[in-house]
Amino acid sequence: MSDNSTLSKADPQDILDALELNRKLQKELDRIKSGIDAALQRNIILQERLTRMRQKETEVGGHSRSVQETPSVRTFGPPFFVDSEGNTPPENEDTSVRPLIFKSTRWTLSEKDALRRGVQDHNMRREALRAMREGRSIQSVEKMSKILFLYNVEEINWSQIAKQYVPTKTKEECIIQWTNHDHPCINNDEWTTLETKKLLEIVEQNNCRNWQKIALELGIRSSVLFVDFCIGEFTIYFFISFFSLSQQTNRTAAECFKQYNKQSSDPRKWSKEEDNILIRAVDLYGEKNWQQVAHCLDNRTGQQCLHRWTKTLNPAIRRGRWKKEEDEALRNAVSIYGAGNWVKVQQYVLGRTDVQCRERWMNVLNPSIKKDSWTKEEDTKLLELVKSIGVGKWAKISAFMDGRTDNQVNI
Incomplete structure (x- = not known):
């Protein structure tokens, strides 16, 4: 009885607004449900395709598939070795044990510390044994700086280090990580302008693209530059010292290759x-x-x-005009996450990317956008900004034009 009386006292407009919101919510839930149903249907299709692939793989392994059944274009996945007639090699150690596609994982800080400790302990133990053979005391090894035991890599038992110190990584992964990233001689600092300029010059002269040679030559040239600033007897001493270190403390071949690609070419277009x-x-x-x-x-x-x-x-991406429901979903998402967190926002606007959401909000839906005619004062200010900032830098210019977007100032 009390519920009915409360309902009768409610504002009719509030009831209508609540019903409208409920209707929109149901419509949004129906759309989400349709997306889930489509995803489930796609999953069923993929499962059926995977089952067919496994059946074909079994047939290929037993050599029961005929040449006529061999597809002209083979999809990815096993078997990896198939000739033009569809024949596969018999099972062997290489095909059964070593996968051609593996999932690599990032090195954690604890794994890097363990690897460093393993290299240090191994070299210290080796040096102690050498001291005992030569009749020196072990105390002389203990007095040495521990940093010195990080440099040698030639006599390290990497299998033992991987097993004892970094069981989550293989022997090969430990070698690559230490010799290409964590060795104390590797230069991990930011590339300087002078260093990058020398790299580009050396690469231009070495058309063979031998990156090991390029990295070594970059180090040698650095030593020559250093000598120019030395005088007298110190010239020979510093030249030899820096020359020997330049081959260790400069850039690795991989770092030279990455820096060259970063500097010499724009992002490659997809074909x-x-x-x-x-x-x-x-x-x-x-x-x-x-x-x-x-x-x-x-x-x-x-x-x-x-x-x-x-x-x-992605075929789920929507193109073309925005619907009212999409605009409403975008407004709601922006009110929750704010303008700027577009990766979060686009999750609530089905079928639209973060870039599309940003463009729609910044150029259309943002309530702070001015849509009336330009005033003379705005025109004068725009001309001054273009003169000082430059033509084409519309995003920077629009930041000084209250309520005007980069598209508006570019028209």
Whole structure:
């Protein structure tokens, strides 16, 4: 009885507003449910495709598939060794034990510390044994700086270090991590302008792209520059000292290669062939195993594949005009997460990317946008900003034009 009386006292407009909100919520839930149903249907299709692939793999392993049944274009995945007639080699140690596609994991700080401790302990133990053979006391080894026991890499038992100190990594992973990243001689500082300029000059002279040679030559040239500033007897001493260290403390071949690519070329455009391969790889491995997807393409990283798929190729991306429901969802998401956290915002605007959400908000929905005619004062201010900042830098210019977007100042 009390509930009915309370309901009768409620404002009719509030009741209508509540019913309208409930209707919108139901509509949004229906759309989300449709997306889930589509995803489930896609999952069923992928499971059926995986089952067919396994059946074909079993047939290939038993050599029961005929030449006519061999597809003209083979998708990714096992078997990895198939000739033009569809024949596969018999099972052997290489095909059964060593996978061609593996999931790599980042090194944690604790793993790096353990690796460093392992190298140090191993070299200290080796030096102590050498001292005993030569009749020296072990105390002489203990007095040595521990940093000195980090340099030698030639006599290290990497299998033992991986097993004893870093059981989560293989012997090969330990070698690569230490010799390419964590060795104390490796220069991990930011590249200077002079250093980058020398690198580009050396690469231009070495068309063979021998990066080990380029890295060594970069170190040698640095030593020559250092000698120019030395005088008299110290010239020979510092030249020899810096020359010997330059081959260790300068850049690795991998770092030279990365820096050259960063400086010499713009991001490589995706070709149609790469897009097709990416689509097929995502179809096989899904939208989470980006390192495995990247293995299917030449010179593409997992991050590049993820970016290309989520921003361009994903068939779930909506194009064209925005609907009222999408605008409303965008407004609600921005009110919760704020303008700027577009990765979070786009999760609540189904079918739209973070870039699309940003563009829609910044150029259309933002309530602070001025949509009336330009005043003479604004025109004068815009001309002054273009003169001082430069033509084409519309984002910077719009920051000084209250309520005007970069698209508006560019018209």
